[in-house]
Amino acid sequence: MEIDESKLLRCPVCEAVNIDKGKHNRCRRCGSSIYKHHRFRTEKSWAYLITAIIAYIPANIYPMLITEKFGHVEESTIFGGVVYLWEHGSYPIALIILFASIIIPILKFIVLIYLLISVKYPIGKEKKVSKHKLYYLMEIIGPWSMIDVFVVAILAALIHLANIQIIAGTAATAFALSVFFTLLAARAFDTRLIQAYK
Amino acid sequence: MTEKILCCHECDELLRVPQTRKEGRLKCPRCGTTLLRQKKGMVEIMYALSIAAAILFLLTNYFPFLSFHVVGNTSHANFMTSIVYLFGEKDWLIGIAVLMTTVVVPLIRIGLMLSLFGPIYHGIIPPYTVFALKVLSHSLPWAMLDVFLVGVFVSMVKLVKMGTIIPGLSLWAFMVMVFVMAAMQVVFDPQPLWEKVDERRRERELA
Structure with a gap:
């Protein structure tokens, strides 16, 4: 046949x-x-991605963790938390948070933007297979940026004693939203486009 | 000789594979992605692992997860405590995110695996196979138990300086569950199941 x-x-x-x-x-x-032929080939993925990038801004500006110690309130942002951990000698934890909350999300944005542009315009023509690998890698490391949100949730649940309290800040919500929308953006990206625009 | 056509799910390369091919790994000649695993005993291993995962899931949610002591103060947390607490504080979005990724989606996945591989192990292909396989395929990126485990470790290290931390039985069960779920993901190969669905349809059309 x-x-x-x-x-x-x-x-x-x-x-x-x-x-x-x-x-x-x-x-x-x-x-x-x-x-x-998607009528909106890349638009859906772009929309999710832009939402994720917008949500990533308050995630870095607002406090992630609010610590109340004996009436004394301390707020720390994502980056502030990394710096604090580094200065106090928790190097591995500082690196984990740095990777999960800062490097991985930004890397994901860049990779997705590159992939979305490269299927419409002739960029990186010869590197067909590596683009698939790039996408695959991004899908694998994506969920790991949730670490900080989980840490905040666990700390907030465990530490609400009489004189010490930890509260989840606005940034935690924004960050969770950002991760959620990057996952959607990655799912919405049609990998077949990589082949179609060779 | 009959052939079947396969299409690489990473690079869309078309391949012709003889229908009689039974075992062994098949890699895409263009991009090197594994297309067929066809390991012997996949169904048996998956059945065993999903039973183990279900038991561990119950243990994780029943026993205390972490306890924390600071001078005169003690607080206990179960696995679900953080979620209940987040809802109590009206942090709806984070609450829902943690609930979905660490409880609901993993539970759905374990349940579907059990209800798929249980009957298949006994030689029955359940009528909901197509539905179950579709849900399993779509839900994969939303199960984040392994990420949560790292989150637990990070928060333990952060808390060590503040007071005493006592890991509960549930934490051990949870750690084993994460490994069991990872093993399931490595062994799980939907292609033979899809082929069984195809076979059944063909038989029905002939009858």
């Missing part, structure tokens, strides 16, 4: 190979819609 290879579509959910039937394709096996 001869099959026209250009008329084959891969289901993004179950990876079954489907034959292209025109406008609306549904996977023969799992019933998920397969979009051959």
Whole structure:
């Protein structure tokens, strides 16, 4: 049986190979819609990404942790927390937080922006496979930026004693939102575009 | 000889693979992604691991997680305490985020794995296989137990200077659960299950 290879579509959910039937394709096996040509190819991913970047700004300006010690209130931002840990000799923890809360989110923004631009404009033409790896890497390290939010949640739950109290600040909410939207942006990015715009 | 067509999920390279191929790893010739694992005993291992994960999940949520002592003061926390506390403080968004990523999504995943591999182990392909596999595929990035474990370690180190920290039984159960869930993710291979769904459909069409 001869099959026209250009008329084959891969289901993004179950990876079954489907034959292209025109406008609306549904996977023969799992019933998920397969979009051959997204009407909004990259716009959805852009929208989520921009939301994530906007949410990342208050996440860095507002305090992440508010510590009340004997009536004395102390507020620390993400970066302030890293500096504090570093100065007090907790180098590994400072590095973990630095990576999870600052380097990974910014790296994710840059990688996504690069991928979104590179599928529309001819940038990095020869590096087809490495772009897939870049996307894969970004998907793997993405959730790890949630560490700080979890730390804040655990500390806030454990430390509400009579004279010492830790409260989650505004930045924790903003940061959780930022991570959430970057995950959505990564999911919305159609990896097939990398191949289509070679 | 019948062939089946595969498509690499990373780079969309088309491959023709003989239908009779049964075991062993198959890598994409273009980008090197593993396409087929076809390990022997995948169903048995998955069944065992999902039972273990379910038991550990119960243990994690039943026993105390962490206790904290500072001069004269003690506070205990269960696994869910932080979530309850966040909701009490009206930090809805963080509360929901922690609840979803550490309780709801992992529980759904364990439940689906159990209800899939239980019947398949006994030779029945349940009617909800397609639904279960789809949910498992979509929910993967939202289960963050491993991230939460690192979060626990970081907060323990931060608290050590303030007072005494006593890890509870639940923390040990949780640590084992994270490893069991990671092992599940390594062993889990949906492709043979999708092929079983295909086979069943073909049989039905013939009948």
